Amino acid sequence: MRKINFLIFFGxxxxxxxxxxxxxxxxxxxxxxxxxxxxxxxxxxxxRIAEGNADKDNFGYKPTVNISAxxxxxxxxxxxxxxxxxxxxxxxxASNSLNSAVNLNYVLFDGYNRKYNLERGQQSVVASQINAxxxxxxxxxxxxxxxxxxxxxxxxxxxxxxxxxxxxxxxERSKVNFEYGKGTSLDVSNAEVDVNTxxxxxxxxxxxxxNAKHNLNFVLNNNVLADFxxxxxxxxxxxxxxxxxxxxxxxxNTQILLAKxxxxxxxxxxxxxxxxxxxxxSLNGDYGINxxxxxxxxxxxxxxxxxxTTNLSVSWNVFDGGRRNxxxxxAKIARLSREFNxxxxxxxxxxxxxxxWTTYQNRLEIWNALKQNVITSRLNFQRSEERYRLGQITxxxxxxxxxxxxxxxxxxxxxxxxxxxxxxxxxxxxxKIQDVEY
Numbered sequence: 001m002r003k004i005n006f007l008i009f010f011g012x013x014x015x016x017x018x019x020x021x022x023x024x025x026x027x028x029x030x031x032x033x034x035x036x037x038x039x040x041x042x043x044x045x046x047x048r049i050a051e052g053n054a055d056k057d058n059f060g061y062k063p064t065v066n067i068s069a070x071x072x073x074x075x076x077x078x079x080x081x082x083x084x085x086x087x088x089x090x091x092x093x094a095s096n097s098l099n100s101a102v103n104l105n106y107v108l109f110d111g112y113n114r115k116y117n118l119e120r121g122q123q124s125v126v127a128s129q130i131n132a133x134x135x136x137x138x139x140x141x142x143x144x145x146x147x148x149x150x151x152x153x154x155x156x157x158x159x160x161x162x163x164x165x166x167x168x169x170x171x172e173r174s175k176v177n178f179e180y181g182k183g184t185s186l187d188v189s190n191a192e193v194d195v196n197t198x199x200x201x202x203x204x205x206x207x208x209x210x211n212a213k214h215n216l217n218f219v220l221n222n223n224v225l226a227d228f229x230x231x232x233x234x235x236x237x238x239x240x241x242x243x244x245x246x247x248x249x250x251x252x253n254t255q256i257l258l259a260k261x262x263x264x265x266x267x268x269x270x271x272x273x274x275x276x277x278x279x280x281x282s283l284n285g286d287y288g289i290n291x292x293x294x295x296x297x298x299x300x301x302x303x304x305x306x307x308x309t310t311n312l313s314v315s316w317n318v319f320d321g322g323r324r325n326x327x328x329x330x331a332k333i334a335r336l337s338r339e340f341n342x343x344x345x346x347x348x349x350x351x352x353x354x355x356x357w358t359t360y361q362n363r364l365e366i367w368n369a370l371k372q373n374v375i376t377s378r379l380n381f382q383r384s385e386e387r388y389r390l391g392q393i394t395x396x397x398x399x400x401x402x403x404x405x406x407x408x409x410x411x412x413x414x415x416x417x418x419x420x421x422x423x424x425x426x427x428x429x430x431x432k433i434q435d436v437e438y
Contacts, residue, residue: 001134006226007365010180014230016356017404020226021228021229022228022229023228023229023230023231024228024229024230025231026097026144026231027438028146029143029147029220030140030143031386032220032222033139033140033142033143033219033220034136034139036220036221036267037139037221037262038218039135039138039139040088040132040135042135043128043132043135043136044132045166046128047125047128047129047132047208048130049128050121050124050125050127051125053121053325054118054121054122054125054126055121055123056118058292060107060110060114061114061115061118062106062248063104063105063106064104064106064415065102065103065104065396066102066103066105067100067103068100068101068103069099069100070073070098070100070407071096071097071098071099071187072096073094073095073096074094074095074096074295075093075094076090076092076095076295077090077091077092077093078090078093081243090235090295092296094295095292095293095294095295096292096293097290097291097292097293098290098291098292099288099289099290099291100236100288100289101286101287101288101289102286102287102288102381103284103285103286103339104283104285104286105224105279105282105284105285106282106283106284107281107282107283107285108281108282108283109275109278109279109280109281110275110278110280110281111275111277111278111279111280112271112275112278113272116271116272116275117272119268120265120268120272122266123268124263124265126261126264127258127261127265128263128264128288130254130257130258130261131258133254133257134254134255134258136408137428137431137433138426139219140433140434141148141221141424141425141428141433142219142275143219143420144424144436144438145421146212146215146216146219147202147209147216147230148417148420148421149212149215149417150209150212150213150215150216150230151230151231151232151234151288151417152232152413152414152416152417153208153209153212154209154212154229154230155232155234155413156205156410156413157202157205157206157208157209159406159410159413160201160202160205160406161196161202163198163201163402163405163406164198164199164201164202166385166402167191167194167195167198167402168195170191170192170194170388170398171188171194171195171274172400173190174188174190174191174395175302176185181248182205182391185369186188187395188398190395190399191395193398196233202224204282205218213226213227213228216230229319231337234416234417234420235363235437235438236419236420236423236424236437237436237437238437239241240423240426242357244259245353245357245426245427245430245432246350246353246430248430248431248432248433249350249353249429249430250346252431252432253349253429253430253431254351254431255345255348256342256346256348257431258341258345259338259341259345259346260343262265262338262341262342263335263338263339263342265338266331266334266335266338267335267336269331269334269335270328270331270332270334270335272331273327273328273331274325274328276317276320276324276327277324278316279314279315279316280314280315280316281312281313281314282312282313282314282338283310283311283312284310284311284312284313284314285308285309285310285311285312286308286309286310287306287307287308287309288306288309289304289305289308290303290304290305290306291303291304292304307352331373349429353426353429353430353436356422356425356426356429357426359422359424359425360419360422360425360426363415363418363419364419365370365421366415367412367415367416367419369413370408370411370412372413373411373412374405374408374409374410376408377401377404377405377407377408377409378405380401380404380405381401381402381405383401384397384398384401384402385401423436424436
């Protein structure tokens with residue numbers, strides 16, 4: 001009865017401590033990351049920049065209009081001789097002039113350069129969206145990894161704390177037995193050593209738990225010192241089809257999508273090199289106004305003028321010394337390289353998926369096996385505990401059973417969370433990490 005009361009007290013203490021900390025669910029952690037993570041914000045800004053760069057106004061589809069104006073003021077010393085014999089000398093004679101003009105320029109045809117640059121800008125938006133998705137998937141994987149690592153360490157911490165409580169109870173029993181002559185001082189010493197060992201293990205695990213929470217807070221862009229509990233339950237996918245995920249991989253894997261986008265960009269670049277072989281046709285128009293006030297020595301005292309000037313120009317770079325041929329050749333080589341890169345990325349994705357799938361299946365089997373180990377170790381510990389209470393086994397044998405239990409619990413926890421992270425990795429490679437069950 002004493003043991004039961006002690007364990008109940010210890011359990012209440014743990015529960016009260018847990019209730020003091022708010023629970024951070026997986027859904028809340030993902031929501032915080034989506035809202036506050038810096039990498040996601042940077043990726044979103046990159047999309048906005050790409051969308052701005054892809055705007056039609058950025059490629060010369062509209063005319064340009066320039067307005068210019070100017071004026072000058074002169075003070076001249078001059079001497080003028082007229083045909084009738086008169087002479088006029090002027091000192092600091094003032095004169096001034098004003099001018100203004102409106103210029104309109106419009107490129108009627110530029111060899112499809114605008115068209116292909118606009119197409120390239122739009123494809124760059126697609127590429128930036130894929131990169132943003134890649135950043136999002138990376139953040140999600142970091143959240144899952146940090147969350148489940150925190151959950152594993154927290155589970156181990158609770159298990160170690162329970163083991164420590166058992167060791168403390170054993171120490172109390174050893175002291176009582178020694179007082180009544182049923183035990184030896186060696187039993188008390190051994191129990192004290194085990195309590196110290198378990199206490200150190202709990203302290204080390206507590207530090208690991210604090211560090212894991214700091215890491216998770218960093219990923220979430222949360223207050224690093226924020227304290228919380230995590231959900232230690234793990235939900236595995238009920239049905240996970242390898243063939244279906246492989247089909248999804250071809251169309252959803254972000255690395256493959258980026259490689260496809262790079263091929264499209266290189267194809268557009270190849271088209272752009274051909275545009276330089278075509279002429280450029282431009283239309284220019286100017287409307288100007290000029291006003292001048294002359295000094296008395298001038299024939300005209302004032303003059304004004306205004307007029308419209310239009311110009312249609314054609315420019316055609318017929319031969320550029322061979323540079324264009326080199327650019328076209330390099331563009332074709334670049335496209336071939338992008339196609340080779342796609343094949344490489346595709347093969348790497350298939351390899352990574354197969355490795356992740358095999359690892360996932362293997363870890364599931366290990367986890368199932370270790371679950372049985374925990375059942376066996378717990379039964380063995382319960383029997384050893386009863387026999388130790390009856391004096392049928394030594395404290396060393398009891399400690400061995402206790403160590404076997406904590407080792408089995410730790411191994412099972414690690415296997416469980418490793419298996420779940422392997423499942424997340426399988427979904428991630430297939431481009432479906434958003435479908436992970438948690």
